[in-house]
Amino acid sequence: MEIKKTCVLGAGTMGSGIAQLIASHGFTVHLVDLNMEILNRAKEKIKRDIENFLVKKDKISREQAGDILNRILLFENRDEAIKGVDMVIEAIFEDMELKKGMFRDLDQKCDKKVILASNTSSLSITEIASEATHPERIIGLHFFNPAPIMKLIELIKGMNTSEETLNTTKNFAEQLNKVVVIVNDSPGFVTTRLIYVLCNEAINILREGVASVEEIDTACKLAFNFPMGPLELSDLVSNEIYLHIGEYLTKELGSKYLPSPLLKQMVNAGLLGRKTKKGFYKY
Ligand SMILES: NC(=O)c1ccc[n+]([C@@H]2O[C@H](COP(=O)([O-])OP(=O)(O)OC[C@H]3O[C@@H](n4cnc5c(N)ncnc54)[C@H](O)[C@@H]3O)[C@@H](O)[C@H]2O)c1
Structure with missing residues (x-):
């Protein structure tokens, strides 16, 4: 399976960086947060970063910058945002109960082919997936800050994560030009x-x-x-x-x-x- 459309949940430090990274590699990304004020602030920050670090340094043209921004679509409504995507990347607050509930809900609403990834920096992927009917499509996809720049992605294999989920997610991370390390689920990973x-x-x-x-x-x-x-x-x-x-x-x-x-x-x-x-x- 190939990942084309993604949805990023949470437009904070990590979510906005991940959305920028994905859109910079030619993919459409649905960015979700609790309200439009947070989302607009996140998009303004992405715009500023692209202008300061890419356009002003002649790494990309102003037209390319516009195309990247146009590929980031903002959503307050999560159910709308997850329609038609191949992967959801969760980057909300680092709280086990919140994440467990989020993955239970996503698992109920997304087709079972959709990969559900968490950007958690420490919490157990197996536990995050524990209330899902299809835990085989749940994986840890740990980006580093700032996501558009840092080279590494730590992929975390939960007890139930399937090889297919792992391979598809690894291919996607490599398309984003990242180096991947694969680790087994353990608190704090490596x-x-x-x-x-x-x-x-x-x-x-x-x-x-x-x-x-x-x-x-x-x-x-x-x-x-x-x-x-x-x-x-x-x-x-x-x-x-x-x-x-x-x-x-x-x-x-x-x-x-x-x-x-x-x-x-x-x-x-x-x-x-x-x-x-x-x-x-x-x-
Ligand atoms: N900050 C880092 O350096 C870093 C690095 C790697 C991983 N992480 C992990 O990434 C995740 C996010 O961290 P962050 O630093 O970006 O946090 P943050 O506080 O900057 O952003 C979190 C965002 O999630 C939003 N949110 C909360 N609940 C939501 C919901 N139900 N639906 C939609 N949006 C919701 C918040 O409004 C906020 O904008 C955490 O799990 C964290 O451990 C953080």
Whole structure:
């Protein structure tokens, strides 16, 4: 099976980037969110990014930019948006109950040939699919931020995901010019589990007074050739998201993933990072 038309649920940071990426590769994409205000804001951001990073840098013409934007259609009504698509990519809030309910509903409404993918960065695909009648067409399709630029896609195979779903999704990801790694379902998969441990440990090192914020980040950047230090990254992703990931990994995998007490304090104090203009750094 070949994927031609897709629907992206959620027009936030990830959903809007994924829609831009898909439309840039010549596919029509239906972008869904709760209201037109969010959708229009998302499309304006996509337009600005295409203008600043592609048109102004002579990577594409203004006409091509217009064609990309025309391929992104906005929908408040999910039932309308899923009509006639080959794949639905979910990028709504990172909440198990919300995602489970969403996949139960999509499973009831979409033809059983339609692939249902989740962009979750940590939650179990098997559990997300647990209330669906056709869990074989449910898969994890984990993009990275910013989706149009980052090269990797982590494909997560749930316990019931079929080989056909895996192969079709892999082909689609490769058509988007991404490199795919295939992993079995496990909390945090490969990438989120590893990056959480690094960032959480950096926060513990800070808490113990071993080194300052700048020293920790500079050490990681220059010693390991990382483009960004772990505290800078935690601020970028949001300290709140790392706290949720840590709590989820602790619940599922054990106490070695316990979030640093300093991470909890930062979140309680509203120091979420770039989002609140204050985290480990000031913005
Ligand atoms: N931000 C990242 O760096 C990143 C990276 C990889 C994966 N993810 C994952 O992607 C998903 C989305 O993350 P995000 O950072 O884009 O979140 P976000 O908060 O920026 O966007 C989520 C969007 O979903 C919308 N939404 C919520 N419920 C909805 C519903 N029922 N129907 C339609 N739209 C709905 C919200 O209005 C919001 O616009 C999460 O599962 C997250 O773990 C995030």
